[in-house]
Each structure stands twice: as C-alpha cells, then as structure tokens.
Amino acid sequence: MEVKVLKNILSANDELAERNRQLLEGKGVFAVNIMSSPGAGKTSLILETIKRLKDKLKIGVVEGDVSSSIDADKISQQKVPVIQINTDGGCHLDANMASSALNNLPLGEVELLFIENVGNLICPAGFRLGEHKKAVLASVPEGDDKPYKYPAMFQIADVVLVNKIDLLPYLQFDIKGFSKAVKALNQNAEIFQISCTTGEGIEDWISWVLANVHPSTP
Amino acid sequence: MEVKVLKNILSANDELAERNRQLLEGKGVFAVNIMSSPGAGKTSLILETIKRLKDKLKIGVVEGDVSSSIDADKISQQKVPVIQINTDGGCHLDANMASSALNNLPLGEVELLFIENVGNLICPAGFRLGEHKKAVLASVPEGDDKPYKYPAMFQIADVVLVNKIDLLPYLQFDIKGFSKAVKALNQNAEIFQISCTTGEGIEDWISWVLANVHPSTP
Numbered sequence: 001m002e003v004k005v006l007k008n009i010l011s012a013n014d015e016l017a018e019r020n021r022q023l024l025e026g027k028g029v030f031a032v033n034i035m036s037s038p039g040a041g042k043t044s045l046i047l048e049t050i051k052r053l054k055d056k057l058k059i060g061v062v063e064g065d066v067s068s069s070i071d072a073d074k075i076s077q078q079k080v081p082v083i084q085i086n087t088d089g090g091c092h093l094d095a096n097m098a099s100s101a102l103n104n105l106p107l108g109e110v111e112l113l114f115i116e117n118v119g120n121l122i123c124p125a126g127f128r129l130g131e132h133k134k135a136v137l138a139s140v141p142e143g144d145d146k147p148y149k150y151p152a153m154f155q156i157a158d159v160v161l162v163n164k165i166d167l168l169p170y171l172q173f174d175i176k177g178f179s180k181a182v183k184a185l186n187q188n189a190e191i192f193q194i195s196c197t198t199g200e201g202i203e204d205w206i207s208w209v210l211a212n213v214h215p216s217t218p
Numbered sequence: 219m220e221v222k223v224l225k226n227i228l229s230a231n232d233e234l235a236e237r238n239r240q241l242l243e244g245k246g247v248f249a250v251n252i253m254s255s256p257g258a259g260k261t262s263l264i265l266e267t268i269k270r271l272k273d274k275l276k277i278g279v280v281e282g283d284v285s286s287s288i289d290a291d292k293i294s295q296q297k298v299p300v301i302q303i304n305t306d307g308g309c310h311l312d313a314n315m316a317s318s319a320l321n322n323l324p325l326g327e328v329e330l331l332f333i334e335n336v337g338n339l340i341c342p343a344g345f346r347l348g349e350h351k352k353a354v355l356a357s358v359p360e361g362d363d364k365p366y367k368y369p370a371m372f373q374i375a376d377v378v379l380v381n382k383i384d385l386l387p388y389l390q391f392d393i394k395g396f397s398k399a400v401k402a403l404n405q406n407a408e409i410f411q412i413s414c415t416t417g418e419g420i421e422d423w424i425s426w427v428l429a430n431v432h433p434s435t436p
Contacts, residue, residue: 038339039255066370089370091340121337122336123341149256149288
C-alpha cells in the first residue's frame with residue numbers, strides 16, 4: 001500500500017498566524033509584535049509612538065495581559081482603536097487570540113498595528129501571531145545578562161530596544177557587552193537605546209517604524 | 219459493576235513535590251522557592267543573604283535558568299553548594315527538576331535551601347517544587363501595577379519583597395498602592411521593602427528567614 005508523505009505542514013498556530021498575516025496584508029496593515037519582561041516599558045513605548053505618529057498614521061493596538069485592562073485603558077485615552085485580550089493565566093498570546101482581536105478591530109482604518117504581548121521573556125518567543133516584525137524590549141534595570149539567559153527571545157527579534165537608559169547613571173549596565181551578546185545570537189537585529197521617560201532615542205525607533213510601514217520602493 | 223471512585227489524587231507534579239518535601243524534612247532542610255520577573259534581583263537577594271548568614275547557617279542553592287550558568291557561577295564564589303538547572307527553553311522549574319537537583323546536593327550539610335526559579339512572573343506560580351515557603355520579588359522599575367496584571371504569583375506568595383527601593387527617587391512607584399493590591403489578593407503575605415544594592419531593609423528579610431528556619435517552640 002502506498003504510504004502518504006505529508007510535507008511542510010504548518011503547526012495549527014503557524015497556519016492561523018499565516019491567515020492573520022494575509023488578512024493584515026489584504027487590509028494594508030503593518031503589524032509589530034512587542035515583547036518583553038513584565039514592566040520593561042511596552043505600553044510606554046506604544047504610547048510614545050502614538051503621540052509622535054498619530055497625525056501621520058492610523059494606528060491600532062492589541063493589548064495582551066494575563067489579567068486587567070490597565071494597559072488598554074491607557075491606550076484608549078489616545079483615541080486609537082484598542083482591543084484587550086485577557087489570557088486568564090496564559091503566559092503568551094497565540095495566533096488564535098490574535099485572530100479574535102483582529103476580527104474586533106476596524107482594520108480598514110488601521111495602517112500600523114501594535115500587538116503588545118504578555119509580559120514574559122520566554123513563552124511568547126515560540127508563537128507567531130501573523131505580525132510582520134518582532135520588537136523586543138530590554139530594560140536597563142533588568143541587567144545586561146538577559147541575552148545569555150533568555151536567548152530565544154533575542155534570536156527572533158527584528159529590533160531590540162534597550163529602554164530606561166535614563167537610569168544608566170544609577171545602575172551597572174554594560175551597553176556594549178549587551179549589544180555584543182545580542183549580535184552574537186542574531187546578527188540582523190537592530191538595536192536602539194531609548195528612554196520613554198525622557199524621550200531620548202525614540203526618534204530612531206520612529207524612523208524604523210516609518211521605514212517599515214512605508215518601505216521605499218526599490 | 220462497581221465504579222471505582224478515586225479521590226484526592228495529587229497531580230504528578232504535586233506528588234513529586236510532596237516527595238521532595240519529605241526528603242527535605244528528613245534531612246532538616248528548610249527550602250524557599252524564589253520567584254520573580256527576569257532581572258528583579260533573585261540572585262542578588264540570595265547573595266546578600268549568604269553574606270549575612272553563612273557563618274550562622276549552612277546554605278545551599280539551586281539555580282534555575284533557561285540557559286547559562288551565570289547565576290550559579292556567582293553563587294559558587296561564596297563557597298556554598300550550588301546546582302544549576304538549565305530548562306533549555308522551559309519557562310519554569312517543576313518538581314522533577316527540583317528532585318534531580320536535590321539528589322545532587324549534599325543535603326546533610328544544608329539547613330537553608332534557596333531554589334531560584336526561572337525569571338517569569340507567570341508560569342512558576344503553578345508548580346510546587348516541595349518548598350516550605352514561596353518568596354516573590356517585585357522590582358520598583360517594573361512599576362506598581364504588577365499585582366493586578368499577574369495576580370496568581372502574588373496570591374501564592376508567603377512573602378513579597380519589593381526590591382530596588384534605592385531607585386524610588388527616580389521613578390514613579392506607589393508603594394502604598396502596591397502593598398494594598400498585594401493584600402487584596404493575599405491577606406497573609408508579608409511585604410518587605412529592600413535594596414540589594416544599598417542593603418536597606420535586608421535585615422527584615424534576614425529576620426524572617428531566621429524565624430522560619432528555626433521557628434521558636436510554642
């Protein structure tokens with residue numbers, strides 16, 4: 001009897017992620033999955049980006065949290081469409097949760113979508129949501145050894161943002177050593193140093209966002 | 219036919235945790251499971267505790283990390299027995315991992331055992347290891363909203379340590395609001411404010427440790 005050989009089957013999550021991606025592209029939405037430890041500044045980064053870009057771009061946000069709608073409440077004050085996903089104990093977003101959120105957003109009115117993942121430097125790295133780019137925040141007070149301890153997250157990052165650089169005078173953090181460790185895991189990762197509190201470095205991130213939302217035609 | 223009704227069966231993890239607990243008690247070891255986000259100061263707390271107590275108590279350490287032996291290397295410089303567990307991507311320690319570590323420690327020479335969990339404010343909350351007490355660190359730069367966003371971790375904590383209070387002058391952190399949120403989830407949690415950098419408040423934690431390792435006879 002003939003043996004059926006099935007090749008290149010996507011996992012259920014990857015298949016759903018691919019469908020999310022197609023939905024987003026059909027609507028002309030560029031999506032960024034934002035990941036970090038708890039409290040590294042994901043929501044602050046999104047808020048700072050909205051303040052600088054809301055007159056240039058139509059922005060939407062998906063907020064992922066184990067519990068509460070604290071972050072979505074902050075975002076909604078900026079008058080952009082936002083959906084809160086509560087995972088009820090779940091440690092990461094997955095493509096199915098993202099799909100539900102996308103179905104509840106006015107995608108026709110969105111050009112740039114931020115998907116803020118659950119605060120966790122491990123599990124979210126393993127689940128594609130359909131995003132175009134992955135941004136990982138590291139925070140100066142967490143220490144400079146995180147790429148060694150949580151390599152998967154830094155391996156998949158398209159861009160790494162070192163946040164809270166305003167605290168560098170009060171802490172030991174070897175920014176060169178950190179960047180070297182990230183590059184050793186992931187040569188292509190772009191690294192920006194920022195402070196959402198003082199605004200330092202945010203313009204580099206904004207330039208990256210604009211270049212990716214509307215890439216210059218070759 | 220008679221229907222068998224099985225009651226009070228522990229999960230595989232809880233059963234192993236119970237065995238670990240019995241092993242520890244047989245050897246007279248008091249064990250604390252230390253949990254937090256990445257970079258909140260678990261290793262620093264263990265180091266500061268060793269420095270203050272190593273002449274009074276025999277201390278051992280289990281270090282849990284996704285990758286690397288950075289933390290175990292730091293601990294071993296203090297000349298206390300230490301075992302590093304690498305989870306290879308796993309987001310928490312479980313009782314089986316803890317069991318392997320216990321089998322590789324000279325438990326007869328240990329009175330106080332710290333088990334440093336993987337840096338993650340979600341998943342470790344669901345897995346007993348056999349410990350007597352659970353200590354959860356929160357870090358001032360993470361922000362004061364963490365009990366709302368990660369309630370399970372604060373619900374199971376016996377003691378909550380708010381670390382990096384030396385950074386309070388440079389950050390917005392409502393310590394009263396934070397404590398109130400913790401107490402709303404978990405009335406019995408003790409809360410200490412500490413700085414592993416300046417040493418402030420560490421003596422309260424040391425007193426807690428000593429009172430628990432050698433509880434006064436009633």
